Amino acid sequence: MQIGCRGTMRTAWPLLLVATALLSTSAERGRRTCRFPAVFNFGDSNSDTGGFWAAFPAQQGPFGMTYFGRPAGRASDGRLVIDFIAQAMGLPLLSPYLQSIGSDYRHGANFATLASTALLPNTSVFVTGTSPFSLGIQLNQMKEFRNRVLASKGNNGQLPGSEILGDALYTIDIGQNDFTSNLGSLGVESVKRSLPSVVSQISWTIQDLYSSIGARSFMVFNMAPVGCYPAFLAGLPRDSKDLDEFGCVKSYNGGVTYYNQLLNDSLAEVRKKVQDASVVYVDKHAVTLELFQHPTAHGLKHGARACCGYGGGTYNFDRDVYCGDSKVVNGEAATAGACADPQNYVSWDGIHATEAANSRIAYAVISGSYSYPPFDLSKLCSP
Template sequence: MSFLFFALLILASPSTFTDARCDFPAIFNFGDSNSDTGGFWAAFPAQKLPFGMTYFGKPAGRASDGRAAIDFIAQGLGLPFLSPYLQSIGSNFTHGANFATAASTVLLPMTSLFVSGLSPFSLAIQLNQMKEFRSRVLEFSPQGNYYLPPKDIFSKSLYIFDIGQNDFTGRLADIGIPGVKKYLPQVVSTISWTIKEIYNELGGRTFMVFNLAPVGCFPAFLTELPHNTSDLDMYGCMISYNNAVLDYNKMLKDTLSQTRDQLPDATLVYVDTHSVKLELFQHPKDHGFVYGTRACCGEGGGEYNFNPLVFCGNSKEINGKNISTSTCDDPQNYVSWDGIHATEAANKIVAFGILNGSLFDPPFPLSKYCDLHPIG
């Protein structure tokens, strides 16, 4: 049993928690499909089963069979699931808001969703939504029943950034690693600028920024991106693409270190979720999984069970034949849900790593600020 898994088992034990409320009264999240809790599907309603099958029993706006890592983080901090900012019915923003939408990028997309597949809700738009949210809180809270937080919440809240994957992967197949690397410094600088803006304009003081996952291990990219067998490591992941992710992550870490020096009374944490996800892909059986680089929901079977022409939950006529995806009966045995996103089981392990503080640089003991709640 690996040390990481042993640590996660300890964290999962209810005896290590209390029932006290966390000192963070709210979370404001900026991100893409990895942390979207329904924003994209509020704007473009269409999600259907099998998404949400494991926990919610119905589609719930997550790109998974169940909960996303942000759901577990909120639960661990004693907060409810984050309502999507774009969801007009049923939302409660008392404890924060989620501005993430699937297919979002850090940089402003140059084409529409229907051409490129990228969301119009880039990080700049999400920041503008955050500013508008604050204006509304200052205007209306605590008057009326608007499900809004108190006016002084913004300096006390936790701000999370889980975004950048689509900037990295969106054009990989077209322009390759060298082409993508040309604009990655702008991605990093935009994240840094956004943090400073929240610090200066909104009063935010506590920030967590997730790095990028090892995309060279994703079933979708193993199927779609050009490579040869010599580029595969002993775990079946693409070496060149994973090395490019490491280069980006180092750039992000270095930039955040510089940003931290410019914000003396802020806590700015670089969160190495990459290491946990890589561990799950490389050693799935050590963490209770059976399949690493094979999708639970997909089409085509084989090593990856991913067909770029028909995504999870969909059907399509190809060469006169109707092709439909199928879904495994045991998503808890898979790291990858649909070839691009993680299963609930994998998301839970990532969240454990975040809540126990083992992924933070610099070290940031959440237990100093919060009495963590069990997640299950």
């Protein structure tokens, strides 16, 4: 099957009204009953709700300003897609597995950490920019979590009952760092050669969760169009002829499309092996690409321009002065601060999405319009 959205996002947009109703008030969310009593998430910074900063405390600056009013361990000004999904299901925001203080795991846990890769990284995060908490490590953490749940026998007030493990929704959103971490040094064609291994790791993880944990419901997110990210438009060498009509890098997005097709094909094979499980492919790429290409059609103003950055210009991104940082540049103090209106931006910091963009992506995901097989979360919950 050729991947992609069934119809354009603008024609599917009315379907999102159903999901919007699910995200109304916290009181209504608290009364909602959903098929899934818990969510277990695996991933990178696109779904990290505080794991990386629990392990390496340092987050500061304007992160979290829109929703939390302070840095909240997320690479955004507010909530992530996984936050909106949890809230739509009437669940609390997921506690990071690595967070030792204030966590509540009765409704799931988040194993995602910023800079994580699907494949095992070679060296330290401080050398390569990739996290030590790769997908294999996150899987092992889930198995240890399972062991603690079984050992507690329901007597630990911060842990779920063992029955939740089989009934929970398992979400996987990883692979972007495997693709982007070597783009500058190797180029897109060399990076593409490693992508089958990335996809194999994700597919193997699903099968391991199925057999060892009893997981039966999976949502697997594909990769967003990194060729539209301000960080890669401003920070990596490229040929101006390699830009499409929307200003995105064609070769990068072509590599992403190749990866997404590999992932979709691999998940089709996984379904044959776990026939009593639901393995859903989520086309985050189509939704995000639409936001970058037509931001004003969805109530936004800026596509490939960072809200939080330094340098101004088309992209407002400087790889040496990242969001929240203050440095001396050419003898003068430089600070990468946030814009006053993140609700008008797709990109928060040049790499990650704003809460405004995340909410729109989440609505599309919840509606099931961008999933294969169709997976309408809004119909799995009742007031």
